[in-house]
Amino acid sequence: MKISKEVKVALLVISGIILFIFGFNYLKGRNLLESTNVYYTEFDYNALSKSSIVTVKGNSVGKIQDIEYDYKTGKTRVTFFVNEALKFSKNSIVRMYETGLMGGNGLALIIRNDGEPAKPGDMLKSTVEVGLISSLSKNFSGLSTDLNATLKSTDTLMTSLNEFVTDESDSGLKQMVSELNETLKSFKNTSNSINGFISSNDGNITAILEKFKTSSENLAALTSELKAANVGNTVASLNKTLDNLNNVLTKIDNGDGSLGKLLKDEALYNNIEGATKEMEELLRDIKLHPKRYFRILSKKEIPYQDEETN
Template sequence: MSKELKTGIVVLVIVVGFIWGFNFLKGQNLFDGNKRYFQVEYSKIGDLTRASFVTINGLKVGKVEDIKFNTSQDQRGHLIVRFSVDNDFEFSKNSIVRIYSPNPIASSNLAIIPSYEGETAVTGDTLQGEMEESLFTSIGERLDPLQTKVESVIIKADTLFSGINKVLNEQAVENINVSISNMAAIVKDLRLTVQNVNSLVADNQENLKITIAKTKEITTNLSSISDSLTTVNINNIVKKAENAVDNFNTLSKQITSTEGTIGKFINDKQVYDNLEAATKELEELLRDLKLHPKRYVHFSLFGKKAKPYKPAEEEGKKEKD
């Protein structure tokens, strides 16, 4: 055997050994003929990598071989994970491949949740996938909306404080200080007023007691009067008042009628005319008595006769003649 042939064989063995060792370190056994390949599709894979393990019930049975994007129109953007299973453990196509994280700081792995109902899965089949939320992923998903809200609140608070800074200029601050000073003065005056009221009440406490006692006595008397009023026969009083009103109505009717002296005196015109004529004659008699008293009272020592009475009209005519 020539040296060139020996050298080529050694180089070939070294290359094969290097390839086998490299894949062995990655968990791949090139001489294992029982390896099966499956694929599963996810909308997101977390921190799953090509070096992630595949387990069944916690036992490592394979590894992730490849991760690529789905280029179809319907599922564009989804990720297709291709993984291998070295173990000859059989499960059906209804099994679920779940992405999980063994601990908070480790990368994610694949766990096959085996199902034994239905057709047995073979190389090239696509299995159903789901993702188990890790602690940090769950916290992150819950904190993201909260972060958005906090940022919105901070922006609004910044806008509010900007508006307050615009409103609270030097003049406004001075006015607020003056208002606070005025309020302090008002509170002080109120305190003095309350103290004066307390002093007034303390000084007039005896008078207040007497006033309250008299008020109580007046209330008692009013109560007694009220009790007395309740004993009065209101019905009899009302009945007597009604009788008085009836009598007054009867008297009024009699006065307005032509019967009786008062009715005739008020309503009969002839009576009124006679009364007026008598009054006029009485007036003339009194006037004549005043002007010629000797006609009515005669006193003479010599027996002279009194002049006969003549009406005032005849006397006036004689005087003119």
Template sequence: MKISNETKIGIFTVVGIVILVLGYSYLRGNDVFSKSNRFYAIYQSVEGLTVSKPVLVNGFQIGQISKMSLLPNGHTVVEFKINHDYSVPANTLAKLASTDLLGSKAVVFQLGNSKEMAEDQDTLQADIQGSLAESLQPVQQKAERLISKMDSSLAAINKILNPDFQHNVDRSFNSIANSLQTLEGTTKKIDRLIGAQTSNLNSILVNANGAALNLKNSTSHLTGISRNFENVSNEIARANIGQTLNNANKAMADLQATIAKINSPQGSLGLLLNDDKIYQNLNNASANLNSLFIDLKAHPKRYVSFSVFGGKKSND
């Protein structure tokens, strides 16, 4: 059977139309050859977001935007087609994130930690992250304010830098240079003086070290003396000083009474000390006793006589 040219043209036309529709659908995010789940999110603003933009998880594309619809309240419903191979937790957050400085955006899934997985045609939580341009707006404003302040400062400097001011500045710098030269000369003199007195300074330092060492040794001795004094103070504090003083007073009173009795003429010692007659009698008795001892030594037979055989005593 021979196919006519008209039939061939018709077949090619149909195939072209099908390919065109499929390509258009693919460009719009409708992949008819792969299984996918559809999820939704509602945003207040979708500026910079278009159909076929990718859906990312940590920079990896798991799907794309397939459809966008405007609600009566001005919000936008965005439909995502996610590859059937990837599971999405129910508490996943769909964030609009900026992809470049021009404001283009994509959807970034911040996967949740729920064990329950979202099912086909579920609505996810939506969030909007500011673009890079919006993030840089505060920096830009600060830079503009800084530039304006710099312009005003430069204008003020230009007004200040007139010929008279420059002349005064030159004079000031000359004065500063002269002061620095004078200071340098003074410094050199001080250096020479210190160099000449280095030996004396060394001697002074050595003496100071010796004095410090002596002071340290003296401090140790003083510490020992202080400890001894503290021990003596503690012993005195523990001693019964009152009773000791009372005993001493009593002993002194007894001694005074004894001395009074000795000095009194009524006692033997008092008579011996105060009466001359007793002294003379004692002196005479001593002299007689001495004479008796001399005579006894010279003539012992007068006082002692004995005989072994009972003989008659002879008188000398």
């Protein structure tokens, strides 16, 4: 069976009309293929747009169908529809909230099941939730104040810095940079002089380092020899000898022993002193009259006579 061209054109026109009606209503937020129920609510101001979503616990269950301004009450009436499978009471609340930073606003249906069930065409209570944008606006107002103060402080700082940079006096930055440049030049010249001195005396420095190395090795060898010679025992023995000598000197100082008595006993000292004087007189007499003491030199004994005193 062939279909005539007229029928095909008619079918295309009807299909185009149907698609146009469906698309137009879809753009307005109305889905003709979905069974819906229409409800109403009111707000003191409008922050919504047509086709904004209606959610329940974050799930999309409908859309806003129409937004109208009521000239009698001065409020904004919002018409929205939800899926007919959704059941709730008249005590449920419609809350306007911010869907995100860039997503605009939407309606959230706070479902309550107490009281009389809601029917299509009912007016539901509304509320507005302070969202993220409002909080950010309040925070940004304080932030802008702090930022303004910060910018003023920065401007003052930059002005002071500019004055310091362009200052031509001795305390200015240019003078400081000039003095620093002169200091760096002097340091460079000193460094070059030191490098030249080191280069010209490289041989002497090498010889000194070699001698220092040899001395260090000798000192290390001497230290090893002293360690092997057991210097500790020698020092301990010397300390013991010094202790014994100290004891002897203590006894002498206390008058113990012959030497101590000689130093401390005055009678013995006097006797020794008298004997010494008599010995001196005997030696003097022998020197003056030797014949008295040596018979071999004289046959006749010569009597003893005291030395004449003038």
